[in-house]
Amino acid sequence: MDHGTGKAGGKEWDSLQYGPERLEADVEYLQRRNPFLEVKTIGYSVAGRPIRAIRFGSGPALLQINASVHANEWITSLLLMRFAYELAEAALPEAGGHAQHGQMLPAEVLAKQVKVWLVPMVNPDGVELVLSGPDPASPLYADLLRWHGHEGSFHDWKANLNGVDLNDQFPAHWEDEVRRRGLNGPGPRDYPGSAPLSEPEARALADFTEAENFDMVVALHTQGEEIYWNYRGLEPPVSERIALRLAGASGYNPVKLTESDAGFKDWFIQRFNRPGFTIEAGRGVNPLPVEEAGAIYSRIKPLLVEALKAAASLK
Numbered sequence: 087m088d089h090g091t092g093k094a095g096g097k098e099w100d101s102l103q104y105g106p107e108r109l110e111a112d113v114e115y116l117q118r119r120n121p122f123l124e125v126k127t128i129g130y131s132v133a134g135r136p137i138r139a140i141r142f143g144s145g146p147a148l149l150q151i152n153a154s155v156h157a158n159e160w161i162t163s164l165l166l167m168r169f170a171y172e173l174a175e176a177a178l179p180e181a182g183g184h185a186q187h188g189q190m191l192p193a194e195v196l197a198k199q200v201k202v203w204l205v206p207m208v209n210p211d212g213v214e215l216v217l218s219g220p221d222p223a224s225p226l227y228a229d230l231l232r233w234h235g236h237e238g239s240f241h242d243w244k245a246n247l248n249g250v251d252l253n254d255q256f257p258a259h260w261e262d263e264v265r266r267r268g269l270n271g272p273g274p275r276d277y278p279g280s281a282p283l284s285e286p287e288a289r290a291l292a293d294f295t296e297a298e299n300f301d302m303v304v305a306l307h308t309q310g311e312e313i314y315w316n317y318r319g320l321e322p323p324v325s326e327r328i329a330l331r332l333a334g335a336s337g338y339n340p341v342k343l344t345e346s347d348a349g350f351k352d353w354f355i356q357r358f359n360r361p362g363f364t365i366e367a368g369r370g371v372n373p374l375p376v377e378e379a380g381a382i383y384s385r386i387k388p389l390l391v392e393a394l395k396a397a398a399s400l401k
C-alpha cells in the first residue's frame with residue numbers, strides 16, 4: 087500500500103488521535119489518488135464542519151456504513167478510514183482483484199455488485215471536543231462547561247456540540263426514549279434534544295439515507311463486541327441471518343435488544359423495513375485507547391467485508 091500523506095493508511099495509523107482535520111486530510115488524499123471516488127458533503131455540523139461521505143463501487147446493492155455518531159467513540163472513524171484505504175486499493179483498476187492481499191473483495195465485485203457509501207465522522211464537532219476540549223472562541227464555550235457538569239477532560243462526551251445525543255435523535259418512538267432517558271437539558275450523553283432530528287448532524291444523516299434509499303446500513307460504535315440487529319420486530323427475517331454472518335466473521339455476539347428507541351438503525355429499520363445494524367466495536371472504557379485500533383480492526387475488517395457481501399446478496 088502506498089502510504090503517501092494519508093493518516094489512516096499510514097504506517098503508524100493506530101497511534102493517532104483521529105479528529106476532523108486528519109479526516110479531511112485523508113479524504114483529500116484518497117480523492118487525489120483515486121479520481122474515480124465520489125466524495126459528497128451530506129451536511130454541516132453545528133460549528134459548520136462538513137460531514138463527508140465517500141462512495142466505492144457502482145453496483146445495484148446500496149450499503150451505508152457510518153462512524154462516530156458518538157463523540158468519544160471516534161476510534162470508529164479511524165477504523166472506517168482504514169477500511170476506506172483498503173477498499174480504495176482493492177478498487178483501483180490496476181489492482182484488478184486484490185483479494186489475495188487479505189479478505190478484501192475483488193475490484194469487480196465492488197464495481198458490479200455493491201455501491202457502498204462510507205460516512206466516517208457523523209459528529210465532527212463532538213470528536214474535536216473530546217480530543218481538544220472546548221474552544222474558548224466558541225459561542226457555546228460557557229454552555230459546554232456548564233453542560234459538562236464537572237472539571238477535567240471531555241473524554242466522557244458522546245453528544246454533539248449542542249449537548250444532544252445524536253443516536254437518540256431519530257423519529258422511531260422518540261418520545262419513549264425521552265421518557266426513558268429522563269433528562270431535560272443538554273449534557274455529555276443521553277439527551278435526545280427538543281425534537282427528533284433537531285440537530286443538523288442527525289438531519290443530514292436522515293436526509294442522506296432517504297435520498298440514497300439504502301438496502302442496508304451499518305453504524306459503527308464502541309464498545310462491547312456486540313451486534314445489534316433488531317428493532318421492535320420490524321426488521322425483515324434476513325436481519326438475523328446477516329447478524330449471524332457478521333458474528334461469524336468477527337467473533338462478535340449478536341444481541342437482540344429491547345428497551346431502546348430513537349437510534350439511527352432503529353429508525354432505518356422502522357422506516358424502510360430493511361436490515362440495519364449497530365456494531366459495538368472493541369471492548370473497554372470509551373474512548374478506547376487508539377493503540378488498540380489494530381487489534382480491533384482485525385475483527386472489524388472481516389465483519390465489514392461480510393457486510394458488503396451480505397448487502398450484495400440482497401439484490
Ligand SMILES: [Zn+2]
Nearest residue numbers: 156159307308
Ligand atoms: Zn455509541
